[in-house]
Amino acid sequence: MFALKSPADVAKSLPGLLGHIPHRSVVIVLLDADRLFKAVMRADLGKACADDAVVAVANHAATEGATGALIVVVDEDASPQSLPHRELIERFDAAFTRSGVVVIHSFVVDRIGADGQWWCSDGCGAGGALGDTATSALTADAVAHGRRIYDSREELLAAVAADDSRSQAFASAVEAFVLGSPDLAVREALEAAERIADGNVVSDEELTRVAASLVDVRVRDRLLGKAATEGYAVAAEQLWAELARITTGRWRAEALTLLGASCYLRGDGPLALAAFNAALEAVPDHTLSRQLWAMLELGFTPGEVRQALSGSCREAESA
Known part of the structure; x- marks a missing residue:
């Protein structure tokens, strides 16, 4: 204090x-x-x-x-x-x-x-x-x-802004993608996050697959939980930010929610709040973003949020 x-x-x-x-x-x-x-x-x-x-x-x-x-x-x-x-x-x-x-x-x-x-x-x-x-x-x-x-403040908000020059092209590819195994989707997302964090390029096809998989709550919640319990949050943050820029609608909302959660866990409340607000602009009734936004506004600590997200992982793993 x-x-x-x-x-x-x-x-x-x-x-x-x-x-x-x-x-x-x-x-x-x-x-x-x-x-x-x-x-x-x-x-x-x-x-x-x-x-x-x-x-x-x-x-x-x-x-x-x-x-x-x-x-x-x-x-x-x-x-x-x-x-x-x-x-x-x-x-x-x-x-x-x-x-x-x-x-x-x-x-x-x-x-x-x-x-x-x-x-x-x-x-x-x-x-x-x-x-x-x-x-x-x-x-x-x-x-x-x-x-x-x-x-x-404008520069802060730009960090969670959509890239209209790319998002429309990605929208059709993401919408057309057929979701497969949640286990495979989680593995692909974590591998993509690690490669981006290491400075490597992830193809548009891979980004499309990861973005499309995030609307499956089993995938999203396991990724949330892993970020909370296994230290993936910082490594994955660049991936979520990239997906938030190039997607629209509910896919953008999920990427922004994961980005906001990652920022929240490392104590970056201002950027987390910007991400949650942007997610709610994309999907006003997005439940998880609303919950995390409320926790941030109420002053929940990153440790308390980490504990809650760890529970999400356990529930998703057993689903």
Whole structure:
């Protein structure tokens, strides 16, 4: 658990919390009763200005059980002289107060980076330089555990975006494929994952077979379980990402779910959330993605998810 000690420390920690560097954003950092980090929420600066958005954020903070909040506005066009977001922050403050959450501090940052500056949102005169984000213990911990920090939210979302130039061609081949033995499908998927992880090429025909097999829940759940119990998660992540790019519909949803689960297991919550959201865009009633999305939102640890997915493997093996 990390304690956030100063405005500069909070701002430098945002890339580690969000998985990307925020631009033109309102970021709410929720704290527990001990003033330790609990959760983070982010919205585009324009969308966050709406009254219903302000109320929704405050209500969600109360639902999360937060007792304190830090409000950070990131806007490269702002300056300490103009205080352009003072009214917005006051509305957030009032909404949090009504929800029983104390706003401990609020401030504005022009940019997240070594040359960034922060200043108090109410014109009190406090402010200073941010310094290098690498000096943030939270961001450094994220990088040390293999998480990539994207330069923007758009770059993060691009990691789970479909490649329309390839997906339509694959769609007909995947739809026409006749599923065979689940045992063979699992073996082929694991072999393909290992080859991609080793830098080798997997043919389009192999990718088609693996993609088509994922809609068989016996195959998908065994792959989930093996990732949780046998260390395949990281090796398979490149395969799931590739399949998510080149497939559509339910095949894309399954690949994204496996990708999200893999990210979740290694502690990359931001990328996992992006994958689950993309899966639910492809198939809105996708049960497993919805369940994993809910576990992530509720704060289940990777260890707890690993235990649940290990159970999926045992059930699938006995089916």
